[in-house]
Amino acid sequence: MSIGITDEQVELADSLRKWASSLSPIEAVRAAEGDVAADFAPIWAAIEEMGVHAIAVPEGDGGGGGTVLDQAVALEACAHELLPGGLLGAAIGSTLSREPGRHGVQLDDDGVIWDGGTAGRGTPAPGIDLSARHARGTGPGLADPAARRTAITFAAAEAAGVTRWCLETAVDYAGVREQFGQRIGSFQAIKHLCAQMLETAEAVTAAAWDAAAAATARDSGRAGEEQWAFAVDVALVTCFDGAVEVAKSCIQVLGGIGFTYEHDAHLYLRRALTLRALVGSADDAAERVTAAAVAGVRRRVDVDLEGRDAAVRPQARATAERIAALPAGEQRSALVDAGYLTPHWPPPYGLGADPATQIVIDQELGRAGVVRPDLVIAGWALPTILAHGTDAQRERFVRPSLLGELTWCQLFSEPGSGSDLASLRTRAVRVEGGWSLTGQKVWTSVAERADWGICLARTDPDVPQHKGITYFLVDMRAAGIEVRPLREITGEALFNEVFLDDVLVPDECVVAEPGDGWRLARTTLANERVAMAGTRLTKSVERAVELAASRDLGPVERVEIGRQVALATVCALLGVRTTLRALGGHGPGAESSVAKLLGVRSRQDSSELVVRLQGDALALLGPLGKESDDPLAADVWEQLNTRCLSIAGGTTQILRNVAAERILGLPR
Known part of the structure; x- marks a missing residue:
């Protein structure tokens, strides 16, 4: 799935991909090879005419009047087609100045200029990315934090577009290329490689979307600078390494043809490598994520229910407060009687609640301090009945x-x-x-x-x-x-x-x-459970943050913790995107399938990290126990216990086969 979730964003992305493709961008990139002065003028003229670089500029200032998220959707779509001509730098500059001009963008303190343009200083060079021209200047760079975050937000959107093209190209090839008398997509090794590409692509997309969504929420006053900063650092940790890895895997699936200059795959790898080089250190971003998490920052995604909560919220709040006032032993039956234990189930056992109503009920129960009991296996048995x-x-x-x-x-x-x-x-x-x-x-x-x-x-x-x-x-x-x-x-x-x-x-x-x-x-109810992710990270990630706050850890350990915080945040974002899709009347996308695979990796890796951070104390450990008074004993219990997650409910390997066949359409 692409960054865009709403029907309008999906339509915008589709139309821009078709428009960008009509400009023959790859042919223009190849024709300009070795030409240092190439500025892709015809394509830039088309960009200016369409106003693609100024979507987030107010209409009164000559722009499109859209949001940062709208601009990110456009950049992702154009990067998918490898549109050359300085669009990224121009979009950054236009958004920062709120004027729809063509701007060179300085990123670093030592003056790296993005995408050439009239503001560039120094001699432009083709660089490894044949679809852009860059130069080194002497200016102060993007010293303003908001400017730097805008640059990374839009670069992450481009990384998502590159990633998506690489995944689609690899899957298309695996579906038709034959070896040993079979299409290679039927080989488990290829299935797993493509499924892992899907996992990474969905993570990149979710993190890029969230950086742009946080910027949009900040611009509208619905969220603060802190939330945007956190989302941008999560994107920096996730998107650029992810885009490079998927581009490399694309070439691997393509095999010999992917290693040729004739195939377009290397052009996308070059774009991914350049984006990663321009945005700065992912390790530095991971350290900032750790510092923010220690300070109590968690990603709180702003969801605009567009007034759909107005009719149901008063009753939901009154019901939640009534249940909260009951003795603890009476709250479960009250939840059942109200239909609030399983509001997505049909009456009389639930309310047949639509996604917006489910979210409102969750919010009001949470505000009132009412915790729903876990149905465990009954949650699978009863829907079938x-x-x-x-x-x-x-x-x-x-x-x-x-x-x-x-x-x-x-x-x-x-x-x-x-x-x-x-x-x-x-x-x-x-x-x-x-x-x-x-x-x-x-x-x-x-x-x-x-x-x-x-x-x-x-x-x-x-x-x-x-x-x-x-x-x-x-x-x-x-x-x-x-x-x-x-x-x-x-x-x-x-x-x-x-x-x-x-x-x-x-x-x-x-x-x-x-x-x-x-x-x-294989039955699930047609009206699936919808819920917004909580702000609390998973158990072991929170424990790792606690260790970062209480111990004098080195930079390597703090980077590792930050990467786990970022991964846990991305897992939650996948759930948020599924929920938003449901709010828009759409079924679940790839996020819901990928969420288990990434969630298992997150829980297993973070629980192992927690134990590793505590050094050789493991060797002298006493009896294990989930509720042990010794924190390390509880940590080790959690590490061992999470080994079952990649087995229970279908092994990771089987689930990758399923994802490859049912989501990516690879042959059995």
């Missing part, structure tokens, strides 16, 4: 589960199937009044105390694997069930093996029809 179960099943299970009277576990994984659920071997045989289930399940959380389990079992062995599976609701107290705890690497036993030996499941506990299990296992 709501969507596909009978009225009797809904009546029997949904409300008691919402109230916490019933606890659920999930009986899906098996010793031989793991992520490959279609190969499960637990069998269900038709008997009088129901089905007899026999088999073994594994990695089952809370099975030792669950009342009910959702279980997949094979009811027809004579059809293709995914078609012969049925979805059962199993009474965990039934005869023939044995639960054995599995001790994990933390030393605790949170998982279990579950053995089913001729367990009777009556017909009324079959959801939908026999053979529908595979389809049901």
